[in-house]
Structure formats: C-alpha cells, structure tokens
Amino acid sequence: MGNPKRCLNPCNLFVVLFGSKFSYCYFLQIPGGFVIAASYFGAPSIRLLMQPKLPEVRISGIGVSPGIALGPIAFRTWASEEPSLEAIAPEQVELEWARLKLALEATRQEIRSIQERISDKAGSSHAGIFDAHLLMIEDKSVLAEVRLTLEDELICIDAAYHQVLGRYADALSKIGDAYLSDRSIDIHDVCRRVIRNLAGFGPTPHATEPHVLLAHDLTPSDTATMDRDFVLGFATEVGSPTSHTAIVARSMGIPAVVGLHKLPAAMRWGNTVLLDGYAGLLIANPTAETLAFYDKILEQKAAANTKLEELRERSSCTSDGRSITLSANIEFLQEMDLVHKNGGSGVGLYRTEFFYLDSNGRLPTEDEQAANYTRVAQECGESGVIIRTFDLGGDKLFGSKSEDSREPNPFLGWRGIRVSLDERDIFKTQLRAILRASARNKVRVMYPMVSALEELLEANRILEECKSELELEDAEFDTAIEVGVMIEVPGAAMIASRLAREVSFFSFGTNDLVQYTLAVDRINEKVAGLYQPAHPAVLGLMKMAIDAGHEQNIWSGVCGEMASDITILPLLVGLGVDELSVGAVQLPMVKFAIRRLDYSRCVELVAGVLSLGEAREIHDRSLAMAKDRYPELFI
Ligand code: PEP
Ligand code: MG
Numbered sequence: 001m002g003n004p005k006r007c008l009n010p011c012n013l014f015v016v017l018f019g020s021k022f023s024y025c026y027f028l029q030i031p032g033g034f035v036i037a038a039s040y041f042g043a044p045s046i047r048l049l050m051q052p053k054l055p056e057v058r059i060s061g062i063g064v065s066p067g068i069a070l071g072p073i074a075f076r077t078w079a080s081e082e083p084s085l086e087a088i089a090p091e092q093v094e095l096e097w098a099r100l101k102l103a104l105e106a107t108r109q110e111i112r113s114i115q116e117r118i119s120d121k122a123g124s125s126h127a128g129i130f131d132a133h134l135l136m137i138e139d140k141s142v143l144a145e146v147r148l149t150l151e152d153e154l155i156c157i158d159a160a161y162h163q164v165l166g167r168y169a170d171a172l173s174k175i176g177d178a179y180l181s182d183r184s185i186d187i188h189d190v191c192r193r194v195i196r197n198l199a200g201f202g203p204t205p206h207a208t209e210p211h212v213l214l215a216h217d218l219t220p221s222d223t224a225t226m227d228r229d230f231v232l233g234f235a236t237e238v239g240s241p242t243s244h245t246a247i248v249a250r251s252m253g254i255p256a257v258v259g260l261h262k263l264p265a266a267m268r269w270g271n272t273v274l275l276d277g278y279a280g281l282l283i284a285n286p287t288a289e290t291l292a293f294y295d296k297i298l299e300q301k302a303a304a305n306t307k308l309e310e311l312r313e314r315s316s317c318t319s320d321g322r323s324i325t326l327s328a329n330i331e332f333l334q335e336m337d338l339v340h341k342n343g344g345s346g347v348g349l350y351r352t353e354f355f356y357l358d359s360n361g362r363l364p365t366e367d368e369q370a371a372n373y374t375r376v377a378q379e380c381g382e383s384g385v386i387i388r389t390f391d392l393g394g395d396k397l398f399g400s401k402s403e404d405s406r407e408p409n410p411f412l413g414w415r416g417i418r419v420s421l422d423e424r425d426i427f428k429t430q431l432r433a434i435l436r437a438s439a440r441n442k443v444r445v446m447y448p449m450v451s452a453l454e455e456l457l458e459a460n461r462i463l464e465e466c467k468s469e470l471e472l473e474d475a476e477f478d479t480a481i482e483v484g485v486m487i488e489v490p491g492a493a494m495i496a497s498r499l500a501r502e503v504s505f506f507s508f509g510t511n512d513l514v515q516y517t518l519a520v521d522r523i524n525e526k527v528a529g530l531y532q533p534a535h536p537a538v539l540g541l542m543k544m545a546i547d548a549g550h551e552q553n554i555w556s557g558v559c560g561e562m563a564s565d566i567t568i569l570p571l572l573v574g575l576g577v578d579e580l581s582v583g584a585v586q587l588p589m590v591k592f593a594i595r596r597l598d599y600s601r602c603v604e605l606v607a608g609v610l611s612l613g614e615a616r617e618i619h620d621r622s623l624a625m626a627k628d629r630y631p632e633l634f635i
Pocket of ligand 2: 448488509511512
C-alpha cells in the first residue's frame, strides 16, 4: 500500500484510495461513524461500494444525442488545470523555456496519436479538428507572447503559458459567436494538455469503469476520443446543439445532454445518475420509482426498436398509400453507415459547411470537394444526395474573415446564399465540384437562405456558367442537374409560385423558417418558449409554398428539425409534404410514424387547424392524432 492517491467526497462519504497500480483499498465513511472498506485488483477506477439514500435531484438541459445512460458520475477534472503561480529568478528563464519546448513536443506527439486513433474510428474529417490544435502549439505569436510574459513577469512557464492561452480563449468566447466560442474550447484543450505535460502528468487519463461523464464543458477532442466502453453518456453545463461536441456525440451514438447551466452541488463523484438524452434530463440518485419508470422505457424502446428494425426495407407510405420520401440529414461522410443501417433513402440535406469548417477555415479545393461529394453520392445510390451549398454566416463562422464579418444581427446578416453570391470564387469552386460529382451519380444542388428571386436567378446563372466551363474542359457532369431552393425565409414562402418556375424542388428549412417568421432567435434560450413550429403563421406559409409548388409540379420536402418531431408529423403529412429529411438516428422512428398515419385524416386535421389562432391548440390536436396512431413512440 502506498500513499493516498485521491480524496473524494461523495455526499458526505469520505473516500480514500490507497494502493499501487494493482491493488486498491477503499474506505467509505458515512457520517455517523459507519465505515465500509473494500479492496480489489485492477486498474484505478470509480467504484461505488455503497450509497446512502440521497434525495433524487432532477435537472433539465437540452438533449442533443438520444439514448439513456445509467451509471456512477465521473467528473471531468484536470489536476493541472490551474497551475500555481510561482515566481522564478531571472537565471531560471532559459530552463523554464526548455521545459516548455519539451512539453510542447510531448503534446504534439499526444495529439498526433489521438489523430491517428480518431481517423481510424471516425474518419479524417473528425481527425482534422486536431490540425488546428497542432497549429496552435506551433503558433509563433502565441509563443512570443508566452516568452515575453515569462521574461517580464518572472513567473513559472506553466503559469505564463496558462495566462497567455487563457487570454486568447477569453477573447474568442466574448465575441458572442457560437462557432468562435467553440474554438475557445479548443484553445483550453491544447492548454490543458501542455500544462499536464509540463507538470509531468502525461496524457489525459481515462476512467476505466463505465460512467456518466459530467463536465462544465467538453471539447470536440474530449468527445471524439471518448471510449464507448466506458463513457455511457455525458452532460455539460454549457453547450448548444450546434457545437462540434454535440455533433460528434450524435455521430458516435453517445447519449448527451448539454446546457444544464449549473450542476447542483448535490451531484458528486460516484453518485448514481441517470441521463436521458431524449428529454434532456439528468437525474441524480434516481429513486426506485424513477428507475422502474426508465426500466419500462428501455423495455418499450427495445421492443419499439425491434419493430423499427423490421421496417428497414419497407416503404415510407402512409396507411392509405401516400408515399413520402424519407431521407437523411448529414454533416459528415462517416454518417452514411448509420443512414444505410437505418434504411434512409439517400440524403436530403448535406450540410457542406461542416466539411468546410472542419478544414479549419481553409477552403477545401475543388478536387477535395468533388471527391467528398462523389463518395457521398456513391453511398446514396439511386436515391441520390441533395448537396446544400455552404450555409456560412449566422451562427457559423465564415473562416478567416470572422473578425471582419462580426455583425450585430448575424442571423439577419451575411449568410447562406448572400455569402456565396458575394464570394463568387468560393461559390463557383463548390458548384463545379458538385457538378463533377453528378457525372455518374444522382446529385441535386440546393441553395440556403434565399430571400429574393434575384438571388435564385443569379445563383442559377452562375451554375450555368460553371456548366459551360466544364463543358469546355470536357469534364463530365449531369447537364440536367436538379436545383432546389430552401424555403426558410417568410419572403421566399410568399413568392414561392414565382420561385417554383426556376427550380425542381423546395426544401423547408423550418429551423430558420420558424425563427424568421416569429422573430424568435433559434439559439436564444430566453425566448425558447416562443419558438413554436405549430404556429399558424408557420403552417400557413408552408401550405402556401407547398401548394404553389404542386401547381407547378415540383415537390416539397422538410429538412429542419420539425421533420423528425413526431408530435407535429400529422401536420406536415396533412400539408402535403413529399419528402422528409431527418437525422440518421431518427429515420426508423419517423418511418414507423409515417406508416401509421392516414393521409386523408391528416389533410382534414390541417384543414381544421389553419384557422385557429393558438399554436398550443394546433399542437395539441396534432399530438392527439400522433398519440392515437403511434402510442408506442411516446414513452
Ligand atoms: C433549417 O434551417 O431548418 C435547416 C435545415 O438549415 P440549418 O439548420 O442548417 O440552418
Ligand atoms: Mg437553415
């Protein structure tokens, strides 16, 4: 038995771990003098031996990755997070500087090995996140600032490095841009790794028993390197569904809840916690009743999943025979495996800006884009892929122009097609790549954030220009490539009959259509209650545009989150949508629901609610039909 390794304090239990790598001894002292001791052989781990009766604590956030996880809490803590500020003598400066060089090299190797592991597991686009980390380590201006701080302030290199990187991270997080805030997390990530190496801790340790990970925040690299055998799920105090952390969690299938604000002090190491990634709930010390409730849910989910799996090869037709194409939304090529597994027919929305953003703000070349789009299109087979041109701006950073393009109202600013039309070279590069990918595969192209006919006409004119260039170069492409426009601005919905003459399909970006119709910021929690997809104004606009499209023989799809909201599905079906595009994970559930709905009854439902004034009432009527038709999905 060696020195005490760690002191934990789970809910008034006092835990001391002694031991070598192979044998550990736990002492748990419950107030009142009761002590439990146990030892075992194996790697260090969080092991709950006994837990006193603690009150159940529920806290809600945003469920960003579905699933339920139950296990002991492990907190993400970094022993080296805040190095102590130690003064040094001037003659120690060079020594400290040499320590930093060694730590940087160790960090570089650590990141490279993570990169290799990730690219094997999740593909090179996820591994690309770490290119930025490597660049940060080498950044000359950062290092110059660290050197200056070291010399001027005569503090240890750990504190100097931490101070400088902290300043950079703070500056980014204060900009108020979701994407930039996420990049500040990357800086913290690199900083922690370097500080650990300076302190001689070595690479970040991993807990070696299954646990639910709680943290203030997690970096994309934390998420991408999570070992699924141990991390049952994770929850963070901050975060949004658009962060890379959430995106990676979804594609790796890790149940996750973010935006919990503040984890209650009652949540301690080793306490049992239940994480509900569907409802966005974290329940510490779940009571027997809660566990029984979730047991039932899991049973029902398992039964429902078996039923859902059986539908894989079945059509997505309503019970009275109306066929609705069911496709998938993807951000990364690697998601195609899940699309196949879940029986999606092609991709209805490829958010290509994530490919761009994962290239660390460097525009992928035409060849790189063409190769990527071709791979996705090949995977999609006959059903094809709808490639949305870059939807940069809004809450998504526009590469290196971030500083210049800070806007007071980014969602109402330089975004989507507006950026593409201003940055013609970038737009043309992408259109050429999309056209090249269409040579032997079914590819459609779609423009985001169109608010005026002129924009659509101009985009189509540039597309024709690209076709002419490719023809001259003898490059192959689909000369009749189908073009679609996203309907996500009320103005576009109002002029849908005119837009319909220029395109082959409409796709409703309801995430934006709701925010622009109701003037409710889609990422502002303070007005989340006003964000009502079943608002009669939203449904009215959709009906107007769908009807206008049908009159001119063009189809309409929905690719916003509304498409996977089974409480609203009866309304969408009744509005006459022809296609729904949802996250790969949600495909089976939505197919199940479509097959249970009766199109003619959905049409009647819509006819009966459009004149109602209150979104709540409309939603309730749709919900009632949904619960009647597919009760097993409401568990
Ligand atoms: C939408 O707005 O509904 C949409 C699908 O686009 P995004 O969420 O990428 O803005
Ligand atoms: Mg949108």
